[in-house]
Amino acid sequence: MSAETHAQGAVARRDLAVRAAVEQGLVGGADDAPPLVCLLDTAGIRASAAALTDAFAAALPPGTPVLHAFAVKACPLVPVLRLLADAGIGCEVAGPGELALARAAGVEPERTVLDSPAKTAAELREALALGVAVNADNLQELERLDALVGAGPARSPIGVRINPQTGAGAIGALSTATATSKFGIALRDPGARARLVRAYLDRPWLTRLHVHSGSQGVPLALIAEGVRDLHALAEEINAAAGRRQVDTLDIGGGLPVNFASDEPSPTYAQYVGALREAVPALFDGGYGLVTEFGRSLLAKHGLVLARVEYTKSTGARPIALTHAGVQLATRTVYAPAQWPLRILPYDAKGAPKDGDPVAQDVAGPACFAGDLLATARELPPLAPGDLIGVPDTGAYFFTAHYGYNSLPRPAVHGFTVTPEGRVRFAEVRPAQSLAEIVSESGGPLRDALL
Numbered sequence: 001m002s003a004e005t006h007a008q009g010a011v012a013r014r015d016l017a018v019r020a021a022v023e024q025g026l027v028g029g030a031d032d033a034p035p036l037v038c039l040l041d042t043a044g045i046r047a048s049a050a051a052l053t054d055a056f057a058a059a060l061p062p063g064t065p066v067l068h069a070f071a072v073k074a075c076p077l078v079p080v081l082r083l084l085a086d087a088g089i090g091c092e093v094a095g096p097g098e099l100a101l102a103r104a105a106g107v108e109p110e111r112t113v114l115d116s117p118a119k120t121a122a123e124l125r126e127a128l129a130l131g132v133a134v135n136a137d138n139l140q141e142l143e144r145l146d147a148l149v150g151a152g153p154a155r156s157p158i159g160v161r162i163n164p165q166t167g168a169g170a171i172g173a174l175s176t177a178t179a180t181s182k183f184g185i186a187l188r189d190p191g192a193r194a195r196l197v198r199a200y201l202d203r204p205w206l207t208r209l210h211v212h213s214g215s216q217g218v219p220l221a222l223i224a225e226g227v228r229d230l231h232a233l234a235e236e237i238n239a240a241a242g243r244r245q246v247d248t249l250d251i252g253g254g255l256p257v258n259f260a261s262d263e264p265s266p267t268y269a270q271y272v273g274a275l276r277e278a279v280p281a282l283f284d285g286g287y288g289l290v291t292e293f294g295r296s297l298l299a300k301h302g303l304v305l306a307r308v309e310y311t312k313s314t315g316a317r318p319i320a321l322t323h324a325g326v327q328l329a330t331r332t333v334y335a336p337a338q339w340p341l342r343i344l345p346y347d348a349k350g351a352p353k354d355g356d357p358v359a360q361d362v363a364g365p366a367c368f369a370g371d372l373l374a375t376a377r378e379l380p381p382l383a384p385g386d387l388i389g390v391p392d393t394g395a396y397f398f399t400a401h402y403g404y405n406s407l408p409r410p411a412v413h414g415f416t417v418t419p420e421g422r423v424r425f426a427e428v429r430p431a432q433s434l435a436e437i438v439s440e441s442g443g444p445l446r447d448a449l450l
């Protein structure tokens with residue numbers, strides 16, 4: 001199926017799901033319905049997992065070992081990890097919480113990769129005991145691993161993360177491959193390359209190399225440059241070792257996502273094309289591959305649905321006060337120019353709303369003036385009881401809840417559409433209750449400071 005056909009299918013499913021969410025009482029314009037819900041398109045997630053798997057499989061010789069590990073931080077929900085595991089995708093974890101989620105989802109240690117820049121000795125011990133793959137971030141971590149690995153062969157594949165220092169993308173805070181990024185061992189610093197080769201020759205159990213140099217705002221060609229440098233370093237290490245000591249390259253994730261339309265772009269096939277151009281040898285089957293995509297697997301498949309509670313006009317600007325704000329779209333609220341989100345207007349019944357567009361601000365519920373999902377956005381005039389849909393929020397948005405104003409985490413439901421057009425919802429995360437908010441905020445310790 002073409003990317004365009006995929007997008008049409010996704011839009012049709014989304015509109016059916018919005019109407020069904022209202023009909024089935026998951027969200028609504030009336031006061032007795034929840035004002036906010038988050039939806040995940042199960043078929044869309046499966047389609048992205050298949051597109052990823054197919055794009056690499058089509059380019060690699062049959063039998064090349066490949067592990068696609070989902071970056072859990074993008075959507076840390078156990079049923080989602082389970083769905084992805086069912087589609088053949090493992091987990092990339094960055095700490096004990098994410099590792100616990102991967103294990104709860106039943107993802108095997110052999111299909112799990114641990115990548116945090118600040119792993120404790122206890123976390124490293126646990127990973128090695130389980131057989132989880134580990135990528136060391138720095139030389140001090142390697143020394144810690146020396147003590148843990150000892151003389152015996154490690155069950156876990158172990159690698160080192162490098163920073164290719166290939167340069168920044170459009171978003172500074174998300175650029176991992178600048179000259180001074182905090183991640184990995186810098187490859188272009190004076191003497192660094194020789195030290196790295198030495199570190200491998202001294203440690204026969206180091207069999208992998210890792211880079212994660214892409215993210216939102218990073219062009220494909222720049223990501224591919226980092227992978228090219230990774231491959232060249234592996235060849236250099238193996239030549240110095242006189243054997244294929246490095247047998248697997250972990251090329252990270254970082255495929256950007258199109259937030260401007262429903263088109264999934266760039267596609268995994270386009271990324272594989274950019275990699276083939278920059279590093280043809282990556283696809284000769286000489287190395288096993290690990291990937292760690294997060295945003296590109298989930299972002300397009302998440303939708304926030306929020307009620308418009310009130311509308312008003314201030315300084316001649318219409319403002320819609322909704323229930324979706326900084327708690328769900330933290331990056332958009334604090335860095336709106338870098339993280340623009342679309343706003344889809346629906347009426348109280350969940351039907352797409354038309355009308356002559358008027359520039360409106362779309363505000364969230366939090367108590368600070370900047371809590372806006374959009375400013376001066378051209379939309380049909382919104383009214384109390386309408387709903388707004390915020391698409392492309394399946395990664396790093398509602399799944400990375402921000403507890404400002406003690407705003408509760410809304411429920412997340414996955415949905416599927418039957419061939420007859422019926423929508424079935426499955427709860428993935430219950431709404432956080434007020435009792436939970438009180439309890440997580442020290443409620444049971446009420447008298448602790450008296």
Ligand SMILES: *Cc1c(COP(=O)(O)O)cnc(C)c1O
Nearest residue numbers: 071212253254255292293294295
């Ligand atoms: C965040 C992260 C990823 C996933 O990045 P996306 O941009 O979501 O694909 C992969 N690997 C590492 C090490 C990461 O930190």
